[in-house]
Amino acid sequence: xxxxxxxxxxxxxxxxxxxxxxxxxxxxxxxxxxxxxxxxxxxxxxxxxxxxxxxxxxxxxxxxxxxxxxxxxxxxxxxxxxxxxxxxxxxxxxxxxxxxxxxxxxxxxxxxxxxxxxxxxxxxxxxxxxxxxxxxxxxxxxxxxxxxxxxxxxxxxxxxxxxxxxxxxxxxxxxxxxxxxxxxxxxxxxxxxxxxxxxxxxxxxxxxxxxxxxxxxxxxxxxxxxxxxxxxx
Numbered sequence: 084x085x086x087x088x089x090x091x092x093x094x095x096x097x098x099x100x101x102x103x104x105x106x107x108x109x110x111x112x113x114x115x116x117x118x119x120x121x122x123x124x125x126x127x128x129x130x131x132x133x134x135x136x137x138x139x140x141x142x143x144x145x146x147x148x149x150x151x152x153x154x155x156x157x158x159x160x161x162x163x164x165x166x167x168x169x170x171x172x173x174x175x176x177x178x179x180x181x182x183x184x185x186x187x188x189x190x191x192x193x194x195x196x197x198x199x200x201x202x203x204x205x206x207x208x209x210x211x212x213x214x215x216x217x218x219x220x221x222x223x224x225x226x227x228x229x230x231x232x233x234x235x236x237x238x239x240x241x242x243x244x245x246x247x248x249x250x251x252x253x254x255x256x257x258x259x260x261x262x263x264x265x266x267x268x269x270x271x272x273x274x275x276x277x278x279x280x281x282x283x284x285x286x287x288x289x290x291x292x293x294x295x296x297x298x299x300x301x302x303x304x305x306x307x308x309x310x311x312x313x314x315x316x
Contacts (some may be wrong), residue, residue, distance in 0.1 A: 163234030
């Protein structure tokens with residue numbers, strides 16, 4: 084199967100509210116997809132559903148060949164989600180958090196040092212409790228966890244938020260590297276000019292559905308792209 088993501092008439096509920104309301108989306112392996120939309124459009128729910136954290140109640144939903152309706156837990160070790168919160172343990176140090184998630188995500192211990200070094204966490208910060216980190220340092224630690232886990236599908240929710248200029252540049256370089264190596268990236272962002280420079284195509288959500296398949300890029304957001312947009316099924 085060449086698709087990293089295949090959704091057809093996919094419905095996800097938050098309570099009784101259809102946060103995804105019959106959504107159709109295909110993402111090929113190696114793509115970087117920018118998901119646009121206003122607050123409440125369904126962007127975060129989409130990313131969490133792809134991570135196997137929100138149940139799909141109707142329609143087809145396959146991620147990396149795993150059927151999310153049958154067993155959404157199977158996909159979790161192969162997916163990395165950077166959400167609004169850092170998903171780190173406050174009472175553990177940066178290094179201990181990476182070691183924990185490395186075991187949970189089957190990462191190689193040898194990758195931990197490189198991951199921390201990439202985000203400037205290999206010096207005095209490696210032994211600092213996460214509770215004592217700044218918001219930007221927490222964001223760097225969360226990204227280091229993803230680097231160590233080397234997921235096949237990267238799900239990034241407002242990934243540049245909280246990072247300084249240097250951290251944003253490191254993140255952009257990372258996105259380009261992992262997709263060049265064959266991973267797939269789906270990112271939701273309001274920072275459209277920056278995110279569009281990373282994406283191979285974009286889609287726009289509204290009301291839990293795709294209302295623009297990205298076949299037309301606004302000139303102001305065109306930015307450098309590695310390939311022409313691909314039609315969303």
